[in-house]
C-alpha cells in the first residue's frame with residue numbers, strides 16, 4: 001500500500017527545514033550516500049517570484065538540497081523550463097539567492113537518452129541526468145492546469161522531456177487529454193522518482209499553471225514515494241474525484257497505484273478551491289475534429305493591454321498559429337490545435353482560453 005505524508009507547513013525556514021528533513025528520512029532519503037547521483041527536479045515553469053506560486057518555492061528546494069548535502073552528496077538542481085532561460089528562472093524565482101553558499105550544481109536538462117516506454121509512444125527522449133540519477137527528487141507545485149485540471153507530482157516530470165521536444169509532444173499527444181495523460185504516466189513509470197514532495201503551501205487556483213492563475217494559501221506539504229498516490233491525496237484534500245485528473249485515472253487503471261493509500265498526518269479539507277475551465281476533449285469521427293476544434297472548443301485570446309509582444313508564445317507555439325503585427329497578435333484558428341501552450345508560457349498573463357459562441361450555444365443545448 002502506498003503511503004502519503006501530509007504536513008502543515010509554512011515558508012518559515014526554521015520550521016520548514018526540519019519538516020522536509022523528516023519527510024525525506026521517511027521516504028528513504030537516508031539511503032543517499034557520498035557518491036550518489038542526486039537530481040532535484042523542481043517545477044521551474046517560468047521566471048516568476050515565489051509569491052506568484054508558479055514555481056516550487058526556493059526554500060523547499062533549499063531544504064531538500066541541505067538534506068542531500070548532509071548525507072555527503074552534491075545535489076544537482078535541474079529542469080528544462082517551458083519558457084525563458086534556466087538561469088533567468090533560477091535568478092527571478094529567488095533560488096540562486098536562497099541557496100547562495102551551498103555546494104549545489106545547477107544544470108539544465110539538455111542531453112537526452114532514448115527510453116522505450118511501450119505503446120503507443122514507443123521510444124521517447126528523456127533527460128539523461130534524470131534517467132541516470134540514483135535519486136531523483138521530484139519537487140512539484142500544487143497548481144491548477146487549464147488542460148489537465150491540476151499539475152502535481154506526475155505532471156511535474158514532463159519537464160524531463162528536453163527543451164524543444166516538449167512542443168512536439170504537445171502537438172502529438174496534447175490535443176487528446178487522455179493521450180497526453182498516458183504520456184505523462186509513461187514518463188513517470190520510466191523515471192520512477194525516489195520521492196515526490198508537492199509544495200502546497202502557497203498553491204495556485206484558477207486559470208493555472210502560469211501567471212493567469214491565482215495564488216491560494218493552502219499550507220501543506222504532501223509527499224510520497226509514488227507520485228500518483230500523492231496526487232490522489234491532493235485531489236481528496238481539494239474535494240475532487242481523483243479520476244478527474246487523468247493521470248490518476250490511468251495510474252489507477254494500470255496498477256501504478258491503488259485507492260488504498262495510507263495517510264500519515266491529518267488531511268485538511270480545502271473548500272472553494274477554484275478549478276480552471278477545462279477544454280472539452282476532442283470527440284467524434286476524425287473528419288469532424290477540425291470543425292469541432294475550430295467552432296466548439298475554447299480558443300486562446302489575447303488581452304492586448306497586457307500583451308508586451310515579447311514573443312514567447314509565438315516562439316513556443318507548436319502549430320505556428322500565432323502571427324503578429326507591430327501592435328498585436330493574430331491567431332490562425334484553423335492552424336491552432338488548442339494545446340494552450342501559449343497560455344502556459346505567457347509571462348504576462350495576457351492570454352486566456354475563451355469559449356466560442358457556437359461552443360457556448362452547443363453546450364447550452366446539450367445541457368438541456
Ligand code: SF4
Pocket residue numbers: 302306307308309310311312313314329345346347348349350351
Ligand atoms: S501574449 Fe504573452 S507571450 Fe505572447 S507576445 Fe504577448 S506577452 Fe508575450
Ligand code: SF4
Pocket residue numbers: 300316317318319320321322331335336337338339340341342343
Ligand atoms: S496558438 Fe496557442 S493553443 Fe493554438 S496551437 Fe499555438 S500554442 Fe497551442
